[in-house]
Amino acid sequence: MAVIREKRKFTPVQILALGFAAVIVIGSILLSLPVASRSGTRTPFIDCIFTSTSAVCVTGLITLNTSVHWSYFGKTVIMVLIEIGGLGFMAFATMFSLILGKRITLKERLVMQEAMNSFSLQGLVKMARYILTFTFLTQAMGALLLSTQFIPQYGISKGIYYSIFHSISAFCNAGFDLTGNSLVPYSNNAVIMLTISALVIVGGLGFYVWSEIYNYKKIKRLSLHSKFVITMTVFLIVGGAILMFLFEINNPGTIKDKNVGEKILSSFFAAVTPRTAGFNSISTSDMTTAGKFLTMILMFIGGSPGSTAGGIKTATAGVLLMTVVSVIRGKDETEIFKRRINKDIIYRAFSIVVMSVGLVVTVTMILSITENGAPFEYLIYEATSAFGTVGLTLGLTPKLSAIGKIVIALTMYAGRVGPLTLALALAKNKRKKASSIKYPEDKILVG
Template sequence: MITISLPNKNNRLKLDPAQILVLGFAGLILIGATLLNLPIASQDGKSIGFIDALFTSSSAVCVTGLIVVNTAAHWTIFGKIVILTLIQIGGLGFMTMATLVALLLGKKITLKERLIIQEEMNQFNLSGLVKLIKYVIFSTFLIEGIGAVLLSTRFIPEYGISKGIGFSIFHSISAFCNAGFDLIGSSMEPFVNDTLINIVIGLLVIVGGLGYTVYIDITRNKRFKRFSLHTKLVLVISGVLLLIGFLFVFVVEYNNPNTLGELSIKGKVLASWFQALVPRTAGFNSVGMGEIKDATAFLIIILMFIGGSPSSTAGGIKTTTVGAIILGMSSVIKGREDVEIYRKRIPHNLIFRALTVVGIGLLIVILVTMALSITEGKAFIDVFFEAVSAFGTVGLSRGLTPELTVVGRLIITFTMFIGRVGPLTLAFAFAKKRSQKDGNYRYPEERILVG
C-alpha cells in the first residue's frame, strides 16, 4: 500500500490516501456544522444545536438530502449559502476543489496530492489526473449553468427575479450533485405536472450520476461500439434500471389516489419517470414517499442501494458493481471460468471486490436498520427505507427523519458519511497495513461445500 508522509517534528505520522480522504471529509463536515450552528444561520436567530447542525452538514457534504428541519423555512440566506457550498464541494470531492484553488494560485500538484485524487476519483493510474480534474470542474460548472438557465424560465415567473435566480442556481447544483436539497419546502411536488422542471432536474440527476469518465469516453469515441467496457456497462445498466423503475411505479401506483391516481396521463408518466430516476441517489420527490405502496417503497430501496456509477456525484454500491456480480453469477451458471461480456474479460479480483462492496453495504444497512428499529420504534419499512437512503446518500424519506431521536440522528449521520466516503475506502483507511510476507507463500488448497 502506498503511504504518504506528512511533515511533522519526528516525521513518524504516515497516512495513506484512503485515510486522508476520510479525515478530509470529516474535517469538512465539522467546519460546515460549526458554521450552521451559528445563530446567523437560522431564521429565528438562535443556534440550531450542534447535533442538528452536524446532521445537516453531513447530509450536504455527503450529498444526501435528508433534513431534520425544513431547508426553505429554517435557514437564512447565510445558512443556505453554506449548505450549497457544502453540496458543491461534497459533490465534486474536496480534493477536486482543493486542486482548483491550487491551479488558480499557480501551484503545482504534487505526487502526494495526485495519489489522493486517484483514490477520490476511483481511477486506475496517476497519468492525466490533473487534466481530468480540469475537465471535471469545467464540465460541472457548464452543466450546472445550463441547468440553472433552463430552470429560471419556470422559477423566475413563479417566484420573482431575485428569488427565482437563487432557486434556479440552488436546485441546478443540488440536482447535478445528486444532493436532493430543495428551497421549495416540499421538494418537486408542486411541479409534478411540469414537463420542463421534471426533464431538466431529471437530466441533471442522470448526468451527475453517470460519472466523468463516461462523459470523456462518450465525447471522444461517440459510438457505442468504441466505448470502453466500463461506459457500456454504466449506460446499459442505468438504462435498464430506469426502465424497470418507470414501468413498476407506473403500474403499481397508477390507481393510488395519494400518488398517481388523481393525475392526468401526462402527470402519471412524468411522476413515474421522475420517481424511478431520483432513487439513484438524487433525493427529490414529486409524490409523497409516505403515500406510496410498500411494493413501490421496496423497489425504491433496491434502487437506492444500487445508486449511481463510479467517479460520479452519486452514492450507493454503484451500477458497475451490480453488473460485475450479475455477470459473475451468469458465468457460474453457464459453467464458464471467465467472466465475459462484449468480447472482454473481467478479472476475477474485480468480481471479488464487487462482492466485498455489496457484502459490506448489506452488513451496514442491516446493522443500521436493527439499531434504528430499537431507538426509533417506527414501522420496519420506514426504518429500512431511511437506513438505505442514508447509506446510498439518496435523501428520500417516509417522514422519519425529522422525528429521529438524538441517537438516531447520530446513527444516520455516520451512515451518510460511510456512504459518501465508500465502505471500501473506509475499510482500507482503518485496516492494518499488509504484511511484507503477504504473497511470498500460499497455503494448500482445500474445497468446501457451497450452495
C-alpha cells in the same frame, strides 16, 4: 538526546476520509451561527452536524426544513457544502492551486487519483480541470432552464437563487430543496421534472464516462467501463420506470388520478431520483409496498463510480449480476461484452456488497432500538436512504431521537466515504509478498 518523532504519513484514502470530516465540521460551525437561521438564534449543534453531514455527503435527509429554518446565509452554506461534497474537496483544492499557480505535487496527485477513482496518475490535473468546467457549465445550463419556471413564480432575484440552488443540488445528487415539499408542487411541470432528471442522470453517470463521450470523435470507441455503466444506467432507469408505473398505476395516493402523460413522467422521475438524488414528486409514504421496496433497491445500487452519486454503484451490481449469469451458463469466467473480468474485481464487488448489506442491517437494528414504535419499513428505508446518500424518507427523519440522528449522520458519512474507501483500499492494497504457503484444496456444500 533529542527524541525525533517520525512524522505520521497518511495514505490517500485516509486523507480523503479526514478531508470530508473536516469539511463537515467547518460546515457545522458555520450553520450553528445565529446568522445562519432565519430566526437569528443558534440552531442546536446536533442538527447543524446532521445538516452539514447530509450536505457534504450529498444525501438530502433533513431534521429541519431547509426552506423554513435557514436564512439565505445558511442556505448558501448548504449549497457550497453540497458542491464540495459532490465534486470532492480535492477538486476544489486543485482549482485553488491552479489559480494561485502552485505546482501539484506527487502526493496530491495520488490523493486525486483516489478521489476520482482513476486508473492511472496520467492526466489527472487535466481531468480535474475538465471536471470543474463540465460541472459548472452543466449546472449553469440547468439553472437557466429552471429559471424559466422559477423566475415567473418567485421574481428575478429569488427565482435565480432557487434555480442555481436546485441545479447544484440535482447535479450533485443531493436532494436538498427550497420548496419545503421537494418537487411535489411541480409534479406536473415537465420542464422542471425533466431538467432535474437530466441533471441527476448526468451527475450520476460519472466524469470518466462523460470525458469519453466528449472525446468519442477522437478515440472512436468507448471503454468497457463506460459501455457497461451506460448499459446498467439505462437498464435501471427504464426497468425502474416501467415497474414503478405498474406498481403505482392504481394507487390513489400517488399517480392514479393523473393523466397518462403525468403518470409516465412521475414514474420516470420516481425511477431516476433514488439513484441517488432524493427528490420526490409523489408522496413516498403513500407508495405501495412494492413501490417502496423497488425504491430501496434503486437507492442501494445508486449511481456510477467516479460520479456524485452514492450506493454500491451500478458497476458493482452489474459485475455480480453478470457473474451469476456466467455461473448459470456454466462458464468459468465472468464475461461482459466479450471481455473476461478479472477475479480480483469480482471479489472486490462481492466484498463491497456484503459490507454494505451488513451496514444497512446493523443501522436498521440500532434504529429499531432507538426509534421505538417506528414501523420496520420506515427504519430500513431510512437506513438504506442514508447509506445510499439518497435523502428520501417516509417521514422518520424529523422525528429521530438524538441517538438516531447521530446514527444516521454516521451512516451518511460511511455511505459517502466508507464504501469508496473500502473499494479503493481493496483495489490498491496489493500484497507485497505472495504467500509461499498454499493449503490443500477441499470442498464445502453450498446452495
